[in-house]
Amino acid sequence: MPRRPLILSIAFMLLAAAVGTTSNAHAQDAPARITSPDGRIAFTVWSEQGAPRYAVALDNETVVRASRLGFRFAEGAPLETGLALTGTQTGSHDDTWEQPWGERRLVRDHHNELVASFRYAGNPERGFDLRIRVFDSGVGFRYEVMGDAPHAIIDEMTRFNLPEQSTAWWVPAAGWNRYEYIYEETSLSEVDRAHSPFTARLPDDGPWVAIHEAALHDYSGFYLDQQRGGILDVKLAPGPDGIAVHADANFTTPWRTIQIADAAVGLINSDIILNLNEPNVLGDVSWVEPGKYVGIWWGMHINTQTWGSGPNHGATNENTREMIEFAAENGFDGILVEGWNLGWDGDWFNRQETFSFTEAYPDFDIEALSAYARERGVRLVGHHETSGDLTNYENQMEAGFALYERLGISQVKTGYVADAGDLVRYEADGTPRYEWHYGQYAVNHHLRVLQAAAEHRISINAHEPVKDTGIRRTYPNWISREGARGQEYNAWGVPPNPPEHVPTLAFTRLLSGPMDFTPGIFDLMPRGEDAPSRVQTTLAQQLAHYVTIYSPIQMAADLPDNYLARPDAFQFIRDVPTDWETSIALEGEPGQHIVFARQERGGADWYVGAANGGAARHVGLGLDFLEDGRTYTAQLYLDHPDAHWEHNPYAMMIREMQVTSTDEIEFTLVPGGGAAIRFVAEN
């Protein structure tokens, strides 16, 4: 080919140089610019020879270099050239709203807004508005497209042009799995296809960046596809007809978000994703209740019980009654029972057998068990594994929810175990259509499930879900979800989750919202000391997860006997709440460690959780988050200094001390270690 690459590089350099100052030597409309309330973050948008472009800077240093915007459609002109920046509107916004449940009760939404109008030169009625909101912790922008006929979107052209030398933390969007990979830490140049939230640190100890999306409704989720040199392009999940999104003539996309922070924890201490979602549309949601649960579940993962019928069937009347008693005696409000319903005995993964959502196995008397639970002041947690057969579930879910409502079951764990791209729906004539977990159809399916569940005052905890984009603000009955490697991988994963896993999740997956990780495994080697799968944390870190991994519903995932064998450690799980007045990520970096402080909602106590990666470290924990002048009894669950996830994971020290906000607590985090602390307000 003719010598193209050098020309390209020069063009990039010119653009990169121009962005910082928002002046620009190219033939283009005047750029428009909006900054964050604190003035540090600037978003610039312009038209370059008719092509819409944007860039983002922090303190006048480029974060996102000149990047394209637009769409290609199956029919009709693409929305990427011939567009002039014809007008802008600006505004600002500052209010505080209350969450019904959450990592903090009050959320401040403080941003400046710019609406940049791109219109075709020959047709000022057609084009799109780019609505941009700039917060102190990052930016969000979305397209508001004006057309004259429905759109079949093939490609959204949104690009994030980051420095190639950045470091990135990510899971691959390639392959068969649905977000359930070990996170990779690589240079950005080694990223190929990556899911969001996608976290990066710019070169030379530069700022931290996380790319994601907010308010994913009636649209396909994206992954990021590196083109070259740090250029990440949005790629939408295609539908089975090859169309990524079927949209109306006028349509609005989800928000594309770029969080920016000086310190890694700044990514966590940001409410951008929630703020870019619409307020609660369900009205009274007092029936959505945070809490803690136990269940018949881990036994199947460590192979001592089965989902299907047979001599080791887990979901029996006897096992369930025992679990109800354990829950009632130890302050849990829920009992999850998997494998209760017909459909587990055949080749359900390949959908040779489909699930019933109303018919129980004969050894599971759902009526009697529900009644017994009510009697003991607890309740069953429902379970709906779909095997990815969306039609089968949509046909039955109303009946399933009605049954559960009648039985007093108010939370349902759903499941979508199927290879990525292999969810199925059936057309009226029975023709199967295969869908992605993050495609438009699945996105809308999850909303249909939420809405149907809400009619029955039921909350949903989806496993193998679409990624979280903050929809819990609008539908607070989406109470939790999976969407990453959870504890189950420690039962059978080869390799299991490495020590770096949770300290990485905190800065990646967990930026998007709650995760039902199912923490609290006390028998760290349930398959024996030589098995390839085991828990690669200390016991103390298992306690810490109740604070470091946010979820309004938290499981105590291990078998009751393992808790009863360690009542001292178990006490922390009994004590820890799951709904918070506020939360603060104090320190840490991806894969290294994470330290959280959270104050319980409706109470004065504080909790700290610290989860460490593979290298020992010292933490000096300043307590200035505590109320000034108040004394607290700190109950500390710390790694013994000789502890180590691999060869001495159970060595834990439990201590008590009096502290105030001017104190500092020093402790060691061993490899794979952790710390869990309760601060009981004393006066």
Added chain:
Amino acid sequence: MPRRPLILSIAFMLLAAAVGTTSNAHAQDAPARITSPDGRIAFTVWSEQGAPRYAVALDNETVVRASRLGFRFAEGAPLETGLALTGTQTGSHDDTWEQPWGERRLVRDHHNELVASFRYAGNPERGFDLRIRVFDSGVGFRYEVMGDAPHAIIDEMTRFNLPEQSTAWWVPAAGWNRYEYIYEETSLSEVDRAHSPFTARLPDDGPWVAIHEAALHDYSGFYLDQQRGGILDVKLAPGPDGIAVHADANFTTPWRTIQIADAAVGLINSDIILNLNEPNVLGDVSWVEPGKYVGIWWGMHINTQTWGSGPNHGATNENTREMIEFAAENGFDGILVEGWNLGWDGDWFNRQETFSFTEAYPDFDIEALSAYARERGVRLVGHHETSGDLTNYENQMEAGFALYERLGISQVKTGYVADAGDLVRYEADGTPRYEWHYGQYAVNHHLRVLQAAAEHRISINAHEPVKDTGIRRTYPNWISREGARGQEYNAWGVPPNPPEHVPTLAFTRLLSGPMDFTPGIFDLMPRGEDAPSRVQTTLAQQLAHYVTIYSPIQMAADLPDNYLARPDAFQFIRDVPTDWETSIALEGEPGQHIVFARQERGGADWYVGAANGGAARHVGLGLDFLEDGRTYTAQLYLDHPDAHWEHNPYAMMIREMQVTSTDEIEFTLVPGGGAAIRFVAEN
């Protein structure tokens, strides 16, 4: 999720164990099996619970584990389940056919054939035949689909399930480029998206495998997408409407090929790709003429000349007349002149300016220059850079070819410089549609160009083309192409082609067919000794490329002065032919080295070329390819033992000696080194 992964692994193991014996404990139709003429390679095909599957073994050892087959369509039932293996037909074939030009004159096509019929249980008229041909050097199979309405193919489900621990040599199919990457050598587990030919070696010094396709017509090219554990899925390039392939009710796919060899050179010494293409449809192709050419080209790449007009314009009357004289005096028959036509002065890459294929710059008198070339017994080589604007080219190509035919120009180098996925065609109303270099539209475009060119007795040498799939057998006027990193990357590539490049090309890209690499650079550091771009070979390897890189048209790419400064080395380029009676890859492995012997067509002389990677090695070259009892004068162009691509690249020894077929020649290949040998038949 429930514990799916372990179940999966067990299923794979059972299948893998079952394949070697072609018996199988699963509920399925009886498998059908066909072996190669020598009995070593076995292809097994069956239906597993209605899903078509195949596997491949060598000497009863699994090469490709049980792998799926089938299609998904935008509408209508997918062709992947509900299918029974209802019948088989077998046959065998052995003939030898003659190439008009090629790496060997006579090609033997010896294979066994199995046609396996998969039909819907309820509709024996619908389904597909899998036509399988098994050669001693591998297998090819294609689908022959019977439907009742046109098909909009979304996904072809063909899978290649290889051992994850295999080693792979590949270029990424991700990103903006079109095959022009440095090859990677990784474990198969590190492959994400890879173009074909895709080369792998099975674990434990197992057999060598190359996956590719043959006879790509009216269909999209594929790349391989790793799902997990060595499972490579075919992914077809999507069209701009989201449909990968628009096919008739009945359609036939290209052949999917799996070459298998004990030694790496066995992959090269195979004619599977050609044998799976249809015979010549052009009739008399005596006007398709192998040969050697020079040109006004390298100066643009090293920045001393320009494509566009101005003081350094390369395509001037004066420069061209000088080049015509140089060609005539040194035995070249062609003179390529790039930058001769209008369109190079603006932003052609972004198609702000489009090319004319009939209008020359004022300082290029195409009529007079063509006449002058004819007078000197040579001719110009045409040049058509399209900038990826397929419509602009299709609108003008007839006029362009007519002009060239009238002027006696019989070869045209075409160019498709545009980012991958950014070729453009325009609908009647001017709406742009973006296409992939290997998508169905581009595949058909290239055929339209070939056919239009053939009408004017013109041969095509396409740069930034679709990959080669052996169509030269059917259309012998597709005389060469690019489709990988060529010499130009040594002028401006950062990094340039590494020493491993050509020894890797031999076992990857070059399995597909001829490459216009443009070898023969004598000034190895054209931008100075400290420039990041340079040639990373010795001078001897530059000579060797005329033998190691097959192309029926070979450029002497450097500036004439550089050849005139080294007449001794230049003599080999003057001597070496470009059309061969036969070719033998003698030894080598990807990235290590490659040694070829070729006999000239229509003559008795033999030529050997050896290209080495980064590590010095000794070669003992047995000469048993020479005719028994005949004496040859061997003219050897060898690396001096002190030579090294980096610090002493010009040190070359030229020797002459008498040899016969019983002799062995020993020589050293230095890092980045090479050897070129002419064997002149003496009696």
